[in-house]
Amino acid sequence: MFNKKYTIVKNEEVIPGHRLMCLNAPEIASRAAPGQFLHLRCGDGQDPILRRPLSIHFADRGRVYILYRIAGRGTSRLALMARGDIVDVMGPLGRGFTLPAPGERVAVVGGGIGAAPLFFLLKKIGKIYGKKKDMVRVFLGASTLAMVPGAAQIRKMGFPLDIAADDGSGDFKGTVVDMFRKEAKNLALDRVYACGPPPMIRALAGAVGPDPAVEVSVEERMGCGVGACLSCACKVRAGEGEGFGYARVCTDGPVFDLRKLVL
Amino acid sequence: MNFAVNIGGIRMKNPVTTASGTFGYGREYAGFVDLNRLGAVVIKGVTLLPRPGNPTPRIAETPAGMLNSIGLENPGVEAVIEKHLPYLARFDVPVIVNIAGDTVDDYVKLASRLDKAPGVAGLEVNISCPNVKKGGLAFGSDPDTAAGVIREVRAATRLPLIAKLSPNVTDISAVAESVAGAGADAVSLINTLLGMVIDVNTGRPALASVMGGLSGPAVRPVAVRMVWQVYRAVNIPIIGMGGITCAEDALQFIMAGASAVAVGMASFVNPRATMEVLEGIEAYMRDNNVGDIKELIGIAHERS
Known part of the structure; x- marks a missing residue:
């Protein structure tokens, strides 16, 4: 792990209230694994004083991306930073997801901004599975279709994606776990990966059944x-x-x- | 230049150490800090038996500080002796073990157990933890009770004893005098200030345990004031702590009378904070032609 100051390459709003920050951080990019996180200072001052843990959205070619929701005082400060600004970063930290073996039937389940680290995971799974991406199902959920981060990119990677939206604007009206429960019955899953708010994780625990290995990212x-x-x-x-x-x-x-x- | 200090028999090569509970067992920060360069490592508070700690949320951010209510989560003294002390023994640094108990007997048993364990340079007697139901702060808030714990522990070990004092008292000098009289070789101060945060969106306390200990730069002026008062009250060395983030902060404590300083939550924000404090003190001494750190200890008293 490293603690260094890195330059912001971009920090743009991608969906309302959410930003994608790209950092030029080669040491972190070359070592990062899906599910790991960065611990960022949100400015030089003492208020807010604590770092903010944010999961790695993606890392490639010397750059590390974080996709974050502007939720409080720390992330509000981060949102004000611009290209060329410097951020003090610790990372990559923590233990990430266990990657699947080729041939395992996999579901990836994300709720809201919980989808952020799953994007990196899908990139790695894509490399392992090659053309067999139809063995992987992706379920994402949000309040409305427009609030699902990275949907277009996930489809572009070749993964089948189903979107649950509370307001009926997605493929399924309701929660992502309700959609997962309905679909998973017929999938004979070997592995499930999930990330989302605590109520979603609790619901998933009741929906997933005894068979698949299940890994979740905890906040x-x-x-x-x-x-x-x-x-x-x-x-x-x-x-x-x-x-x-x-x-x-x-x-x-x-x-x-x-x-x-x-x- | 001479940076060495002697804290009640613990010989430290420089005055910079770590506040218990903020530096784990040393290994957590070994990737950022050369542990050999620290004056001492004070490890997380240990109890006789393993303790799971408090429910979450355990922390809440506050202006220039944080509240914590960890609840002395630790694997128990035997696991610390087996697993953590041997790791630290690889380094050329005195290890101070912070001990905490529910009863006086717990402290005595911990002290006599650690007295026989290799790799312990001294004990910090935690009579000031605000986050446990029994013991902790209850022992440290009354001068006589505090002295009672120290007297019993004193009888159980020959290791240097540091009494860790609470700021949640009316007169910290009285507690300091009392523990010095009971045989403490040094005092460390301050532990955290009891505080509370309420989340107005939910109407609930932000911490699961309702109240917690406030630390960080927000408490520093209180801590400097208390070191100043205790320096006037006792003749034993003081380890000063409370919101130290840089050399200037640390020097305030030294000038108020601390012979050593402990870096606490600053390590969370800057994992190299201890090293930066040390390097900053060295630079200050160089720039001001101070040949020995001891020349700075308590000088503010001569200039007030």
Whole structure:
């Protein structure tokens, strides 16, 4: 992992309230894996003081991309930055997704901005699967079709994509997990990858069935990003029965086996 | 130039150390910081038995600071001795173990266990954690109770003892005098200030545990003031901490009377913060022809 200052190549609104930031960060780009994240300072000052963890949307040829929702004081500051500005970045941090073996039947499920890290995952899966991308199904959900990030690019990569929108503007009216539940019955899935808000992850746990391996990316408020402060704790099963302990989202995750999580 | 300081028998090659709970067990930051260059490493608070810690959210950002309520999550003293101390023993740096208990007996057992463990340079007795139901702050908020813990721990170990003091008291000098009288070799201050944040969108406290400890630059003036007061009250060395982000911050504590300083949440923001503080102190001494760091300790008292 690195802690360096990197130059912003672009920082543009891609859908309302969401921006795509591209950083010229060769050290990070060459080592980043899908599901890992960057820990960014949102300016030089002491307010906001903490870094913000943002998942890597994509990395290629010396550049790293993050797709983020302007949600609070930190991301509002990030949104004000422009091409040529410098950002202090730690990364790549955390443990990412386990890539599938060729031939495994895969579903990728994203809710809202949770789709951000799945784009990088799909790029890697695309390389593994070559022309067999029809063995991969992609399910994304948002309030309305226009709020689904990266849909056109995912189709361009050759993956079958289904979109759930609350307002009926997508392929399915309702939540992405409801759409997944309906489709997954007939898919004999080996692996499911998911990222989204906690209610979506909880719903998915009830919808996914016992067979596929399921990995999800978990969100929690984070301090150090390197496993020292124990702020970003996440409840995981320990031993048999009701026992639990806490794992660190920043270093044990952010990607976890869904069945190990206490939701 | 001489940077070495002696904190109640712990010989530190320079005055820069880490605040317990903000630097893990050292290894978390070893990719950013050469641990050999630190004056000492103070590790995360340890209890007799493993503790899972508090529910989440455990932190909330505040203006120039943060609230935390981790709840002393740790794997217990045996795991720390087995897993973490041997790692740190590879480095040429004194290791100070922060100990926390629910009862006086817990502190005594921890001290006698760690007394026999290799690789421990000293104990920081945490009588000031605001985030646990029993023990912690309850021991540190009354001078007599605080002295009682230190006296019992003193009898259980020959290791240097540092009493970590809470700012959540009316008169920190009284607690400092009391623990010094009970056999503490040094004091460290301040632990976090008890605070609270409410999320107005939900109407709920931002932390699952409702209240938490405030740290970061926001608390620094309070911490400098308390170091100043404690320096006047006791003759044992002080480790100063509270919102140190750079050498200038650290020098304020040293000039107020701290013989050493601990960098806390600044490491989260800048993982090299300890090194930058150290390099900045060195530069200050060079620029001001200060030959020995000890010349700076408490000088503000002579100039007030």
